[in-house]
Structure formats: C-alpha cells, structure tokens
Amino acid sequence: SQTIHQWPATLVQPVGSPLSLECTVEGTSNPNLYWYRQAAGRGLQLLFYSVGIGQISSEVPQNLSASRPQDRQFILSSKKLLLSDSGFYLCAWSEGQSYEQYFGPGTRLTVT
C-alpha cells in the first residue's frame, strides 16, 4: 500500500531564515506530487505540483520554491522566510491525472 510522509511535523523559524520541508511517497511510481498551504479557517491553496523528476509548476507567485530530486521525493524550500509564510503545509500525491489526491500529515510552520 502507498504511504506519504512529511517532516518535520512542527517548525518554528525566525524571519529571514531558510526553509526546507520534505515529502516522500512509498509504494507507487511516478506519482503526481503537490504542495499545499492551508490558511486558518479556509481551504487548501495549491502552491506547486510536479508530474515528474525535475518538473515543477508553480500556481502562485511567492517566496517559496519546490524541487523534485527523486521520483518520490518533493521538497519545499525558501531562502528567506517571511512572517506571511506561516501556515500549515500539506504534501499530496495522486496517480496520474486521477482526481483523488492523498495527503500527508502536514507541517505546521510558524515564522517569528
């Protein structure tokens, strides 16, 4: 069966510091991978998605970037965090173009 991992679960970083959040998927090959941010009391905002190694699409302009160095690894990064980067970040995967996406447990990022 497929599983998706995210770490860390919680992160507190000062403004201006770098960021690296990691997501890995097990039990599947060539998944579509997604990074979301969830604003308080609202829905998920898609940040990046990837259909293959080295292929990244950005949905919204922001202070963040994403990379996919391996088939089942997706990394969310920032060179300098802003206060507005605080939020709950979710990684998700899907098989090809199917609608169903499966989400990781999430990372709560607080920028102070």
Place this chain on the structure above:
Amino acid sequence: EDKVVQSPLSLVVHEGDTVTLNCSYEVTNFRSLLWYKQEKKAPTFLFMLTSSGIEKKSGRLSSILDKKELFSILNITATQTGDSAVYLCAVKGLTQGGSEKLVFGKGTKLTVNP
C-alpha cells in the same frame, strides 16, 4: 489510530436528485471538520464545522456536525452536472506532542448525469 471514513466511496445520480454524503471520524483532540470539493488539482474549500448541531449552508450545499456521534453529513439538493467531483472530508486534531494534523477521508466521488 486517527481515521476519517467517508461513505459512499462512489455515487452516480441524475440531475435534480438530492444526495447525502457521510463522514465519520475518530481523531484525537478534535478541533474542526472541513469539507472540500476536488475537481482537478486543488480541492476547493466548502465548509468548516466546529460546533454540533449548527447547519452551515451555501446555496444548494449544506452540512452539519454531530460531535457526540462523531460524524458529519454534506447535503446537495437539486444536483447539477457541475457538482460532479470528489468530496473530501478532513478532520483537524492534535497529536500527543501538540502539533496539528489534518486527517483526510478518501473522498466520495459524485457523478451527476444529465
């Protein structure tokens, strides 16, 4: 183990029908329950429920939470083909370490035929 179970997994109806989607949960330190509509890439937020018995309504969609019985329902009246999507239920809770987590159900795939 925390879990969110949605039923049915798949549903096919005709335009004009009324549907009820179910979501039951077992989550440590419950905070809120959220419903999403997922069509292509990004799920679209529908409702967030935190209190029992208070119906939230948006057009033809409505939802209610029962914290005693640990479930929620999402109703869609007078369905349209544009309602075809996967509807996700997610529950926010706290881990023992105090961090938040969002536990999603697998979704109900609704198909509305003309």
